[in-house]
Amino acid sequence: MPDAAPLWAAVVLPVALVVAAVVTAGFDAVLSGSAERGPAGGVREAGLRATAPLREALRLLVQQPRRTTAADRLLGRLGVVLVPVAAVLAGAVLPWGFCAVSDPSVGIVWFNAMEALAWAAVWLAGWGPNSALSLIGGYRFLAQGLAYELPHMFAITTAALGAESLRVGDVVAAQDGLWFAVWMPAAFVVYLLSALAMAFWGPFGHPLSRDAAGGAEAELAGVDRLVFLGGRWLLLVVTAGFSVPLFLGGGHGPLLPGWAWTLLKTAAVLALLVAGRRALPVLRMERYMELAWMVLVPLTLLQALFVAVVVLNR
Amino acid sequence: MDLRGLVRRTAMNRPAVLAVTLPGATELRLEAEAEVRRRGWPVAGAPAAADLLVVCGVPAPEDAEWLDRIERSMPEPAVRVVVEDSGQVDHALGMASRDLTDRAVTPRGGHMDDRSEAPVGEPGDNQRGEHEGHGDEHGHGAHHDNSPPAAPEGRGHDDHGMGHSHGGHAAHSGHEGHGHHRPADHAAHMGHMDHQGHGDHLDHQGHGGPMDHMGHGIHAMGEVAGLPMAERADDRDELRLDQLHVPLGPGLSDWPAGLVLRLTLQGDVVQGVEVDHLPVASGPRPPFWDEPWLRAAHGEEVTRGEAVRRRCAAHLDSAGRLLALVGWDDVAVRCRRLRDELLAGAWREGIGGDLRRTVRRVGRSRSLRWSIAGLGELPADRARAAGVTGPALAADGDVYDRLLMWLTEVERGVEEVDDTRPLAPDDRIGPRGRLDGPRPPSQVLLDVLPGLLTGAEFACARIIVASLDPDLDELALATVPGAAHA
Structure with a gap:
């Protein structure tokens, strides 16, 4: 049973998430920079490239906001703000070592509910500006949700099944010996895919795709854009980070304290996702839907069945 | 310099660039892309994300309207710069960047009632640069919202998009209400x-x-x-x-x-x-991507290497666009870098390895194939009947086949980039097809577009267009009178 976190953890959580997001985005910027302009000439240049996300944030802060005609400003703003809010709320059940801001008995359901908020967020952000392209982007995320959500649910259900509890702390405790990733590899891989899809990032960036001039973000400028795109990085960090308690043993590990293991594992998962993203184009949902429903759903169901049989016989 | 000014200055140090190219300005576009990359400035995909609008080419009077519209839909501080001549890009970007930082440091009110804005063309518009200066930081709520700071050389005054009257690098500021953009x-x-x-x-x-x-x-x-x-x-x-x-x-x-x-x-x-x-004027120079063949046809001395180099660069440019559209930025930017290196005259030994690695990476990617195969099918018989002659005919298939055909030609071509033998004057096969056919190759590609796009999904439409990548500069080729019907 994990310890209850002190109250200040609720304040630290958003800050920690933002720091993690900036570091991840910086790593991504270094990789992009070396593809675009060749490998960095030295440490200084690499450092400069790594700070690109911060400079970008500053630039967006200086930009004036803009409005479009007959925009639904209330819903549009709501959508933009919901992205980071959903990420932070989902992060509340993320155990740091063995200690989360909150560890309710339905932590996994909470996480999933917060992540479903992102559906509303992206669609609202696309709806708000009254622009065809951003609306197309918003609807693309709904299609994406239909594709990834079912396999994703089965994947996290499998982890909960293995621990016989929906409490995140129990799931971590159940992995004291063997990580779930080892005996539920299919669920783990599907979870990583849906982590990217939830954060509508990388290969699942279709809602913000270039062919729709940015899709849901097409009309966002200034602070709106910063909150939306920054929120997306937060979501990526949180969803990637949640794979650690679910499948990678949480804070369990030799020698180092629990928080260090959480940090290391989260960093490893994020590095894998950011580096792996370079090998893939954006997946068009029309195609991914086929894979998701024809292959991933049966695969995760079989995985759940296997886990259920193991649990019943233990 | 107060702290706020410093922050604003730093923020606009690397503005996000939205580059817009007019027909006939391919070379300028390439220069601008290379320069933006060298400076490490981010590239914006939409006006909302951009600080700096770079117009490559000479705007015709009728272009002013849509260019203005793009500029108006950029968030403040927004600056437009028009690059009309080769070799000016560096200078123009430098100046635009200074302009942008100035405008960021002395912002004008963006919260006013934009409906009371004077429309473009009101006489008052032209006076703005004169009665406002750097001291106007407190001008919020005034009705002259985004006049440029009084700039040297009279750059401030506004001539409604006729940017070329400023010697080819006029850095403009916004024309009218930026607070409220009509979609x-x-x-x-x-x-x-x-x-x-x-x-x-x-x-x-x-x-x-x-x-x-x-x-x-x-x-x-x-x-x-x-x-x-x-x-x-x-x-x-x-x-x-x-x-x-x-x-x-x-x-x-x-x-x-x-x-x-x-x-x-x-x-x-x-x-x-x-x-x-847009209207394509036949300028003094032939279309950039077809230049070696056309020059050879006019009896000029052109080496085979030069022609192959141009063809490879054209294909890399097209492939870069397609890959960027399908969201594979990592390879797209590599294609563009290789394109620029080729055009800059890189030797085969210098570039071959990198190029082959990139081409192979695309060829091996199953996810790419899975993602775009089956889009925009153009079988060879249909292509031939339509008059297509270039790689789009040879590919005999869908978007993916056309991409691979480009890359195969690039891989084959890179072996010959240092070939110094003269190009045969009757070789008229440009990157997009036969230049001596009844219609310019790109006109043919434009003609097959509606057939391929009708019935396609929106998400595929731009991918299909990019897989044909018609070069509208070619419409100015004098082969058929009236081919450029605009």
């Missing part, structure tokens, strides 16, 4: 709820076109905030569905310069396509 304002960039009857938002060519008389019914149906409602029409299954008109181009990124497609969408299915383009 239709950058229809030119890519459509916003551009319903029927509003086709003329894009440019004047829409007047009197078929779109206009369809528009009447809509006005009867009422407007919301000045924008007409969508109207309905039968779809392919004879269901009455909402119909939306979305123009694509001419100011899109990763888009053939000057191309305008007017799509009729029902849901996400493209029901109709009207291919249009």
Whole structure:
């Protein structure tokens, strides 16, 4: 049973998430920079490239906001703000070592509910500006949700099944010996895919795709854009980070304290996702839907069945 | 310098660039792309994300409207710079960047009631640069919102988009209310709820076109905030569905310069396509990508290596666009870097390894193939019947096959880039096909576009266009009178 976190953890959580997001985005910027302009000439240049996300944030802060005609400003703003809010709320059940801001008995359901908020967020952000392209982007995320959500649910259900509890702390405790990733590899891989899809990032960036001039973000400028795109990085960090308690043993590990293991594992998962993203184009949902429903759903169901049989016989 | 000024200055140090290319300015576009990359400035995909609008080419008077519209839909501080001549890019970007930091440090009120804005063309407009200066930081709420700071050389005054009157690198500031952008304002960039009857938002060519008389019914149906409602029409299954008109181009990124497609969408299915383009003037120089062959045809001494180099660069450019559109930025930017290195005269030994690695990476990617295979099928017999001659004919297949055909030609070509033998004067096979055919190769590609796009999903439309990548500069080729019908 994990310890209850002190109250200040609720304040630290958003800050920690933002720091993690900036570091991840910086790593991504270094990789992009070396593809675009060749490998960095030295440490200084690499450092400069790594700070690109911060400079970008500053630039967006200086930009004036803009409005479009007959925009639904209330819903549009709501959508933009919901992205980071959903990420932070989902992060509340993320155990740091063995200690989360909150560890309710339905932590996994909470996480999933917060992540479903992102559906509303992206669609609202696309709806708000009254622009065809951003609306197309918003609807693309709904299609994406239909594709990834079912396999994703089965994947996290499998982890909960293995621990016989929906409490995140129990799931971590159940992995004291063997990580779930080892005996539920299919669920783990599907979870990583849906982590990217939830954060509508990388290969699942279709809602913000270039062919729709940015899709849901097409009309966002200034602070709106910063909150939306920054929120997306937060979501990526949180969803990637949640794979650690679910499948990678949480804070369990030799020698180092629990928080260090959480940090290391989260960093490893994020590095894998950011580096792996370079090998893939954006997946068009029309195609991914086929894979998701024809292959991933049966695969995760079989995985759940296997886990259920193991649990019943233990 | 106060702290706030310093922050603003630092923030605008690396502005996000939206590059818009006019027909005939391919070389300038390449220069601008290379320079932006060298400076490490981010590239924006939409006006909302951009600080700096870089117009490559000489705007015609009728371009002013859509260029203005793009600029108006950029968030403040927004600066436009027009690059008209080769070799000016560096200077122009430098100046635009200074302008931008100045404007960021002395912002003008963006919170005023924008409806009281003087429309473009009001006489008051022209006086702005004169009675305002750097001291206007407290001008919030005043009705002269975004006048430029009094700039040296009289750059401040506003001549409504005729940027070329400033010696080719005029850094403009916004023209009118930036606080409140009509979505239709950058229809030119890519459509916003551009319903029927509003086709003329894009440019004047829409007047009197078929779109206009369809528009009447809509006005009867009422407007919301000045924008007409969508109207309905039968779809392919004879269901009455909402119909939306979305123009694509001419100011899109990763888009053939000057191309305008007017799509009729029902849901996400493209029901109709009207291919249009900006006027293409036959300039003093031949189309950039066809230059070696055309020069050889005129009896000039051109080496084979030079021609092959140009062909490879053209294909890498096209492949880069397609890959960027399908969201594989990592390879797209590599293609562009290799393109620029090739054009800059890299030797085979210097570039070959990198190039082969990139080509192989694309060829090996199963996810890419899975993602785009089956789109825009153009079998060889249909292509031949339409008059297609270039790689699009040789590919004999879909978007993916055409991409691979480009890359195969690049890989083969890179072996010969140092070939110094002269190009045969009767070799007229440019990157996009036979230059001595009855129609320029890109005109043929434009002609097959509607057939490929109709019935496709919106998400595939731009991928299909990019897989043909017509080069509108070619329409100025004098082979057929009237080929450039604009």
